Amino acid sequence: MERVPILRIGKTLLVTIQIDLQDDIVMQLQEDLAEQIVATSATGVIIDITAVEIVDSFIGRMLSAVGSMSRLFDAETVIVGMRPAVAITLVELGLSLPGVRTAINAEKGLRLLNGRT
Amino acid sequence: MQLDSGHGKIADFIRANQAKVLDRWGELVQAAVGSRISAQEIHRELEEIFDLVVRSMSDADESARGELRAVLGELSRSRARNGFNPTETAMGVFSLKDAVYELVADAPDLAGEYVDFARMVDDLGLLTFETYTAAREQIIADQAEFMLELSTPVVRLWDGIIAVPLVGTLDSARTQLVMEKMLNALVDTGAEHAVLDITGVPTVDTEVAQHLLKAVMAVRLLGAECTISGIRPQIAHTIVSLGIEFGDIATKATLADALAYALGRSGLRVGPA
Amino acid sequence: MDDLPIKVSDDIVRVRQQVRAAAAACGLSLVDQTKVITAASEIARNALVHGGGGSARIEPATSPAGRAGVRITFSDSGPGIPDVGLALTDGWSSGNGLGLGLSGARRLVDQFELETQPGAGTSVVVAKWSR
Numbered sequence: 001m002e003r004v005p006i007l008r009i010g011k012t013l014l015v016t017i018q019i020d021l022q023d024d025i026v027m028q029l030q031e032d033l034a035e036q037i038v039a040t041s042a043t044g045v046i047i048d049i050t051a052v053e054i055v056d057s058f059i060g061r062m063l064s065a066v067g068s069m070s071r072l073f074d075a076e077t078v079i080v081g082m083r084p085a086v087a088i089t090l091v092e093l094g095l096s097l098p099g100v101r102t103a104i105n106a107e108k109g110l111r112l113l114n115g116r117t
Numbered sequence: 118m119q120l121d122s123g124h125g126k127i128a129d130f131i132r133a134n135q136a137k138v139l140d141r142w143g144e145l146v147q148a149a150v151g152s153r154i155s156a157q158e159i160h161r162e163l164e165e166i167f168d169l170v171v172r173s174m175s176d177a178d179e180s181a182r183g184e185l186r187a188v189l190g191e192l193s194r195s196r197a198r199n200g201f202n203p204t205e206t207a208m209g210v211f212s213l214k215d216a217v218y219e220l221v222a223d224a225p226d227l228a229g230e231y232v233d234f235a236r237m238v239d240d241l242g243l244l245t246f247e248t249y250t251a252a253r254e255q256i257i258a259d260q261a262e263f264m265l266e267l268s269t270p271v272v273r274l275w276d277g278i279i280a281v282p283l284v285g286t287l288d289s290a291r292t293q294l295v296m297e298k299m300l301n302a303l304v305d306t307g308a309e310h311a312v313l314d315i316t317g318v319p320t321v322d323t324e325v326a327q328h329l330l331k332a333v334m335a336v337r338l339l340g341a342e343c344t345i346s347g348i349r350p351q352i353a354h355t356i357v358s359l360g361i362e363f364g365d366i367a368t369k370a371t372l373a374d375a376l377a378y379a380l381g382r383s384g385l386r387v388g389p390a
Numbered sequence: 391m392d393d394l395p396i397k398v399s400d401d402i403v404r405v406r407q408q409v410r411a412a413a414a415a416c417g418l419s420l421v422d423q424t425k426v427i428t429a430a431s432e433i434a435r436n437a438l439v440h441g442g443g444g445s446a447r448i449e450p451a452t453s454p455a456g457r458a459g460v461r462i463t464f465s466d467s468g469p470g471i472p473d474v475g476l477a478l479t480d481g482w483s484s485g486n487g488l489g490l491g492l493s494g495a496r497r498l499v500d501q502f503e504l505e506t507q508p509g510a511g512t513s514v515v516v517a518k519w520s521r
Contacts, residue, residue, distance in 0.1 A: 020406065023399035054406060054424065056431040057491060080340065084300035085424040087338040088293065091331045092425065093432075093494040096338075103340035104307055112340075262521075297421060 004029045006036050012044040012113055013037065014106065018051045026062050033066060037073045044113035045070050048106050050081030060095040067100035078102065078109040127230035128174040131217060138216050139167055145212035149205060162192060170213070170241075174234075189241055193248035203249035210242040269294050271302040278310040278379045279303070280372065282347075284317030292328040296335045303339045310379040311336045314372045316347030326361040333366050342382065344368070346375035393445040396437050396466070405434045405446050409462060412448050416458040417520045426460060426518040429495035433464050433514050436491040441466025441512055451517055453500070459519035461501075467511035474506060 002025055007014040013036055015029065033045065047063065049055070055063075067077040080103045082090075090097070103109035131138055143160050150159070165188055172181035189210070196206045214235050221227045269291065274280045279302050281295055299311055313332060315321065321329075329345060336343040346369040348356070356363075369375040380387060394405055409430040413423040430446070437444040444466025451461035471477050478493045492514070496502040501517035 020403050022403050053410075054427050054431060056428050056435070057494060058431075058435060078340075079338075082338050083424075084297060084304065084335075084339070085421045087300055087335045088296050088421055089424050089428050089498065090338060091296075091334045092497050093428065094497075095494075096334055101340075102338055104303060104309075108307070108309075108340060293421065 001025065001028065003032065006032060008036075008040060008042070009110070011040075011042055012046060012110060013040065013042045014046045014048065016048040016051070020054070021059065023058070026059065030062060030066060030069070034069055034073075037070060037075050042073075043075050044110075045075055045077040046106055046109045046113070047077065047079050048081050048109075049079060049086075050083070050105070052086065053083065055082075055086050055090060055095075057093060057095060060090060060093075060097060064097055064099050067097075071099070076101065076113060078112055080104065080106050080109040125175065127221070127227050127234050128171065130221070130224070130227060131174070131234075132171050134220055135167070135171075137220060138213075139163060141216040141219060142167070142213050145215060146209045149208060149212070150201075153199070153201075166192070166210075167213075170238075174237075185241070186244060189244050190248045193245040194252050196245075197249050197252045203246045206245045206249060207242040210245055211238060214238045265291065265294060269298055271298050273306065273308075274312065274376050275380065275383075275385075277306070277308045277383055278312070278376065279306060279308045280312040280314060280375075282314040282317065282372070286320070287315070287318055287325050287328050289328065292332060296332050299332065299336060300339055303336065303341050309341045310382065311341050311343045312372065312375040312379065313343060313345050314347040314375070315345060315352075316349065316372070318347070321352045321355055321361075323359055323361060326356065326359075326363075330363075330366070342367070342379070344375045344378060346370070346372045393447045395443075395445050396434050396464075397443045399435075399438065402431055402434045402438065405448075406431050408446075408448050409460065412450060412460045413518065416450050416460055418459070418518060419521065422518055422520070425498040426462075426516070429498040429516055429518075430462055432491040432495040433462075433516065437464050437466040437468075437512070437514075440471075441468030444468070444511075453517070453519040455519075457519040457521070459500070459517055461515065461517040463513065463515045465511065465513040470508040470510055470512055471504075471506040472508055474504065478504075 002019070004015055004017060004025060013033065015033065036042065037045065045066065047066065052059075063079055070077045078101045079097065082102065101112060103112050139160075143156070143163055146159050146163065147156060166185070169181055169185040169188060173185050193203075193206055197203075217234065218231070221231050268284055269281065272280050272282070279299065281299055283295065285291075287295075295313070302308065303311065313329065315329070318325065333343040333345070344367040345363070348368055348370055367378060369378060377387070394408060395401055396405065406427050409427045410423065413426050418426065434446060444464060447463045449461055451459055453459055478496065492504070495516065499516040499518050501515070503515045504512065506512040
């Protein structure tokens, strides 16, 4: 099964989502992230969804769940690169992604994470 | 516009007098449009229509009738584009009746079939009218959309600070356009602050407040802050009495206040030179 | 017009892909495409999770006013929805999870029809028109 690769930049983990995610890959990603946060003592997670065209409530819940989970390990999650069409659809759906911060791209996301230390 | 095989006589008659009918029709149409359309252009248009009319009178098959509708529709649209009113276009079609009548007047045995023929031409004329109306309505719809676009500009107030001054009512169609423009501007400029100025929005009720909330949430999903400015005293009163809560969304009385606030949040300060 | 099966979660991705193709083909704007694909994803997932699986039929359609668009019919033969009113309400600002599927999807489309019979399954028809 395909797994979404998790890169490491210092104390931050970077996940770039490129494909139309199937459920089992989504669940695997959550598990892998939890493991990696602990294994690397990461203080931040960036999830780059620049290439993601559709975020439905399942994916949205996953993103919020990653946020909550990372906070349990005292790490912060930033979702970056959300497409305008996706944002407009999410607010219409009523999903506000509580518990995650957002940034326009990975660079700003990193700055956001480093700013807090 | 059905002409079954019992009306073959008038079809034959018209075909036999094709050149005369076409020329006379052309004359009548030219007299009405004057110099706005050239004689060659008219002849070309009428010849095509005439050919299809004759075919659809004698054939049992639908293809000639279908083509005729399409050609008349196109004629109507092209005249609409060139500023002709629908009466002129329809009258042009109706004048085919006059051209044929002038010849048929001397043949009393064709009188009965002529009436059916005339009715068919009436339908064709009305068809051009319907197409005309549909075309004009599309133009109106396009212009309305254009106006909507024009009245929703995104301006750059400062590095990293964009603003949308809204003028007019905020309905869901407008909200969607505002969101699209603001979000695209955020992507293009990387701005981290946006201001939605509602000085020009006449009323803020619960529905409008929900639209504003949606817009703010969308901006936040792209990593920017959104401030609402232009809260006039009367609006503030309405908002409070309706029980609308803006929660953690920053709201300011004027665009200037919102700019100062955004500058502060960006770590900047305005001071004397 | 073949029906797409919705039996496993991977089928939801297939539904999204087909809806995207149909939506793009009938000239929907990018935002409208995103909305209808997302709505389809929600309803397909609902059919899978609550309806025990079902199918989707995606076809081009025309609105009463003559605009081109796409229509999707979802059906499942699950337990049906006992309280439709409840299933279709939620405060749009409450976005934290359960029960968002159908009510959220309804806001994203132009036409939304739901028929359900307890014990006899559910059918949802949605449509989105080009502007």
